[in-house]
Every structure is written in C-alpha cells, then in structure tokens.
Amino acid sequence: MSDLDRMLEQAQAVQEQMAAMRDRLSATEVTGTAANGAVRVSMTAAGTFTAVHLNPNLFTDTDPEEMEELMLTALQDAGAQLREMTERRMGSLNEIFQSIQQ
16 A cells, blocks of 8 residues: 555545544533523534523522623533533544654
8 A cells, every 4th residue: 555545544534533523522512500500501512502591599589780690601601611622622633633643
C-alpha cells in the first residue's frame, strides 16, 4: 500500500469519526440550573433549547428582575456545560489527529 493510499484511508477514518462525534453531540443534552434547580434550562449540543422549568414558588417569592437574573444564570450554566463538553470531545479528536501524524 502506497503512502498516498494509507493517507487517504486515514483521512476517511477521521471523517467517519468526526461524523460519529457530530451525531453524538447533536443527540447530547445539557441542563443549566439556577437557584438550586428551581430554574432549569435544557439544550442540545447543537444549540437547540428543549425545555424550561420554573418552580411555581418562584412566581410568588421572586421579583421580575431576580427572575430574569435566574434565567440568565441557568442559560449561562447550560452554555458553560456545552463548552466544556465540546472541549473534552475535541481533545479526543486532537488525539486522533496526532496518532495519524505519527
């Protein structure tokens, strides 16, 4: 097998692994929280929001400005979780690239 054939084979394997990772990421969901879980926001790794939960007690115990802050905190938490997860998965992809280069 020539070097070019081997490189093409490795490139195909990387493409397949990237497609599988993309599929897993799009099916992965994270949930950001605030106020000890009284506010929850769920989203997929693709950035689609899938659910919002607000504890009914918040409506009697929380003023509108505080509610807005809690929602923002939950959204930021979900975004942070998504970034961390993506960085971990990209790290494994970098390991694959390094193994191919050797």
